[in-house]
Amino acid sequence: MDRDENQLARTLKVAVVGGGWAGISAAVTLADAGHDITVFEMAPQLGGRARSVAGTPDYDNGQHILIGAYRDSLALMRRLGVDPAAVLKRLPLALPYPGEPGLRLPPGPPLVAFTRGVLAHGGWPLGARLGLLLAAGGWLARGFRCDAALSVAQLCAGLPGPVKRDLIDPLCVAALNTPAPQASARVFLRVLKDALFSGAGSADLLLPRRPLSELLAGPATGWLGERLRLGARVHALEPGWRVDGEAFDAVVLACTSVEAARLTAGIAPAWSGTAQALGFEPIITVYLHSRGSALPSPMLALREGADSPAQFVFDHGALGGAPGRFAFVVSGAAPWVARGGCAEAVLAQATRELRWATPPVIDKVLTEKRATFACTPGIARPPALIAPGLWAAGDYVDGPYPATLEGAVRAGRNAAHGVVGTGANGAARGSPTNTP
Ligand SMILES: Cc1cc2nc3c(=O)[nH]c(=O)nc-3n(C[C@H](O)[C@H](O)[C@H](O)COP(=O)(O)OP(=O)(O)OC[C@H]3O[C@@H](n4cnc5c(N)ncnc54)[C@H](O)[C@@H]3O)c2cc1C
Known part of the structure; x- marks a missing residue:
């Protein structure tokens, strides 16, 4: 030696x-x-x-999601x-909205499952479904690579409106914690590639069942x-x-x-x-409590809007933690940190969009101002x-x-x-x- x-x-x-x-x-x-x-x-x-x-x-300290990849x-x-199986609930990737089944990937190799899931989406017109598959085929052909200067909104500019609203925007803000107009398309494509090409189960959602x-x-x-x-x-x-x-x-x-x-x-x-x-992007997590209530699935996507801050809600009772506790996630939350009143707006959004056994109340609000770096082009x-x-x-x-x-x-x-x-x-x- x-x-x-x-x-x-x-x-x-x-x-x-x-x-x-x-x-x-x-x-x-x-x-x-x-x-x-x-x-x-x-x-x-x-x-x-x-x-x-x-x-x-x-x-x-904020709802976390892992994926199979x-x-x-x-x-x-x-x-x-x-044992990951004991502490994480594994679910096939699905983005249900209140009252809508949304995109749901059936079991099987992720790319095939993605194609079948998109084709079976009942809420999108056929043109929107084919438009997404065509765009995804183009990303695949280019090895999920693109110009570093491109934003997710620019990358997806040609996609049909419902696909951007129900899939790209929520997925982008969930994965990059940066809204699509400011988010790096290169990093977004890399996340898609890993979810769709890291073998069976790579796109599955793994939701914590334990603290x-x-x-x-x-x-x-x-x-x-x-x-x-x-x-x-x-x-x-x-x-x-x-x-x-x-x-x-x-x-x-x-x-x-x-x-x-x-x-x-x-x-x-x-x-x-x-x-x-x-730079940094905040995340606000608003925990609501409603005794006796349950969501139709452990995780629901929500439509973000001017008075609707949250993009996702998680039912901790269904996940095996605290029954009656619901975590509402506001990613890319800079506008709400500046504006204030996020928790009250989430409570109003929750009351409007979901069915409750007892009126929900604000339980806890956690604001992480430096939740993640801003993932910009x-x-x-x-x-x-x-x-x-x-x-x-x-x-x-x-x-x-x-x-x-x-x-x-x-x-x-x-x-x-x-x-x-x-x-x-x-x-x-x-x-x-x-x-x-
Ligand atoms: C609300 C929220 C939701 C999120 N959701 C998800 C999600 O769903 N999925 C996902 O994959 N990721 C998610 N993330 C991101 C994820 O939490 C982070 O990417 C990850 O935890 C970062 O780990 P880290 O070790 O790099 O940094 P950190 O977790 O920040 O660890 C740094 C550590 O260094 C310590 N420290 C700092 N300075 C010193 C010092 N001078 N001396 C000694 N110790 C020091 C700190 O106390 C801290 O413990 C989320 C983050 C937040 C805030």
Whole structure:
């Protein structure tokens, strides 16, 4: 073994700063490779944005949806002893609206199922159904790639109105948390490609049946044990590497882009500037309570409008959590954050559009102003490699995905591979970007 190989083989002392899904993913990958890790998390619990908020029973910090194509997230859950089938309800992709069956994918290979589901859509005229299949065929023929400058609204400009209203707009805002006129068509197509081409079940919806913290953060807390420092905000990073004065061979910054930009401002100003420049999109989750009520399916799509903020509603009773609790999701919520009155508008929308056994009341409102980065065309996302021995992990790191759990988990794994591939402070041999 030569000197380089010796260095690569030795146990590295690695700091992981931030314990969201990206940090957990990086920590588990590094620990499994035999490295000595310490996770610094400023909050009193792991999980970051995908966490539960204390309550009886717990509320989630926003409704989360996974899809069958999230293979790395599912693998990480299994690695930590979580059975995805026990904590997630798997449903074939369907977008029912109140009183309308909507698009429903039958079982089978996703592409065939998509074609059959579109043809069987009773609410769209035949021309609209064929128009969508024709456009989808064109995207497929071009390998689901397009000009980076294109928005989703531009990409879909030729699609029939009902298809844009009932499928493209809600899917875009759900997956990218950015409204179609401002959303990156390239990232949107990548999400479609993964949902339709990652094998059977890749387009399935996986809805949490248990509080979010039970999916990953809770099990990770036990698994990490003494390697985890909760309530430990990292204040300063010095080259070499020192985390608040403590020496490490390498560091994975798995904190938010804002914190990563702050910590690297003096070390890697160009990288820090790119991270600092990212814009954000809010998500508002309005929990309503209505005793004895149930939705016709665990998830319903809703038509967003000037006085109708929510795009989706989830029935937590049907999902096995809290009966009578309904989570209304307002993605791309910047106009509602500015305007105010979102919860009252959701309550009015819910009363107008759904049938209730008892009048619904506002239970809890959670506003995440920086829920995700704004996934706009041509956006510059910072790469995973910041400096030799210093890597970034997080849903915002350069890669093909929007801000999602899967993007975070893959970024964490990539950063860990980067650390191991470079030894400690050596030249980069790992993947500098969040590759698929
Ligand atoms: C309301 C809402 C709904 C969403 N819905 C979905 C969905 O349906 N499907 C989906 O896939 N994704 C969804 N997302 C996105 C998903 O939650 C994120 O993409 C993912 O959780 C990001 O993980 P992360 O580890 O990159 O970042 P984070 O979760 O932000 O983790 C960063 C961590 O670093 C910690 N930290 C920050 N600074 C420091 C410091 N200086 N020292 C120590 N620790 C620090 C923070 O406390 C935090 O725990 C949603 C997000 C929100 C907010």
